Amino acid sequence: MVSPRLIAKIESEEPASRLAVLIDADNAQAAVIEPILAEIARFGEATVKRIYGDFTSSASASWKRVLQKNAIKPVQQFAYTIGKNATDSSLIIDAMDLLYTRKFDGFCLVTSDSDFTGLAMRLREEGLTVLGFGENKTPDAFRSACHRFILTEVLRSNQSENVEPLAINKTNQAETELSPSTPNIVSKSLLPTQFLVSALEQSSDESGWSHLGTFGSYLTKIKPDFDSRAYGFKKLSELVKSRVDLFLTEERVPSGQQNKQLYLKRKK
Incomplete structure (x- = not known):
């Protein structure tokens, strides 16, 4: 029963x-x-x-x-x-x-x-x-x-x-080679830096901050084949946190919720 x-x-x-x-x-x-x-x-x-x-x-x-x-x-x-x-x-x-x-x-x-x-x-x-x-x-x-x-x-x-990053099919996007000295980043991978920055600008609020979920949703709407795993990261949050040269990150507890959520902002 x-x-x-x-x-x-x-x-x-x-x-x-x-x-x-x-x-x-x-x-x-x-x-x-x-x-x-x-x-x-x-x-x-x-x-x-x-x-x-x-x-x-x-x-x-x-x-x-x-x-x-x-x-x-x-x-x-x-x-x-x-x-x-x-x-x-x-x-x-x-x-x-x-x-x-x-x-x-x-x-x-x-x-x-x-x-x-x-x-x-x-x-x-x-x-x-x-x-x-x-x-x-x-x-x-x-x-x-x-x-x-x-x-x-x-x-x-x-x-x-051992997850090997892929040689991504690149068309009309500025690619920046990742530094071998950057923690948790595979140097063989190429990350579309300009694309990420532009997506963040479009998905952020007036203060410049964007919720990770909103940012990720915008990424896949513009580029359906974007996948952080192709660059050696299991999650988008890991990719964002590793790029301290590009993003400021902050964990917040939204009103009425208990779990922390990640927000990011372009580093000036």
């Missing part, structure tokens, strides 16, 4: 966002699916999990164990002609079918293919959250079409104890 206390706790909790996870097997790797699903769990519940590809080919053999273990439904799609990708069409058709059920709060598209840019834009037009997962080679068009784009290399590196 289920405890009445447990039932009351469950009923009092806010319902998780319902997410549809659609995986392009031609542009995803089986080894990173479990970290992707763990990341998706931070945003909501994966109520639909489907993967699209030709699973009769030898190249798809690595998927079998992963699909069974994680309850992912395979959607078999034969290649009708050489050089044409029938998988994309099948995934897009299913996505639109799921969209019109009106049962979902968002979609997770696992692919590094820019051909899904139009799909991501269409889902956003319907007011749904779009999360993209792909490799660093993913074109900017698809990254920008998502509310958040998460690099699979970051998730893969988090599986090991």
Whole structure:
């Protein structure tokens, strides 16, 4: 018998966002699916999990164990002609079918293919959250079409104890190499300093202070693929605190709350 206390706790909790996870097997790797699903769990519940590809080919053999273990439904799609990708069409058709059920709060598209840019834009037009997962080679068009784009290399590196920063795909942004002597910063990483400063100016109040959550939200709105883990930091707060040359930080307890929250300001 289920405890009445447990039932009351469950009923009092806010319902998780319902997410549809659609995986392009031609542009995803089986080894990173479990970290992707763990990341998706931070945003909501994966109520639909489907993967699209030709699973009769030898190249798809690595998927079998992963699909069974994680309850992912395979959607078999034969290649009708050489050089044409029938998988994309099948995934897009299913996505639109799921969209019109009106049962979902968002979609997770696992692919590094820019051909899904139009799909991501269409889902956003319907007011749904779009999360993209792909490799660093993913074109900017698809990254920008998502509310958040998460690099699979970051998730893969988090599986090991030694997290290596990535060589971030850089376009039209001023990059500043981090000093090897700065505490807790990996010198191989490049941080978009000017972008961070501009985002802080836009998200701060009249006094120049910004709540960390507001700052982080603005970062991902402007640059959906921004992720502090790509620069060697597990959390945005760690990145901000490490850059004493850029930011002043202060912990406050907001009125009516008990926990401290981090605020930051541009260092003059």
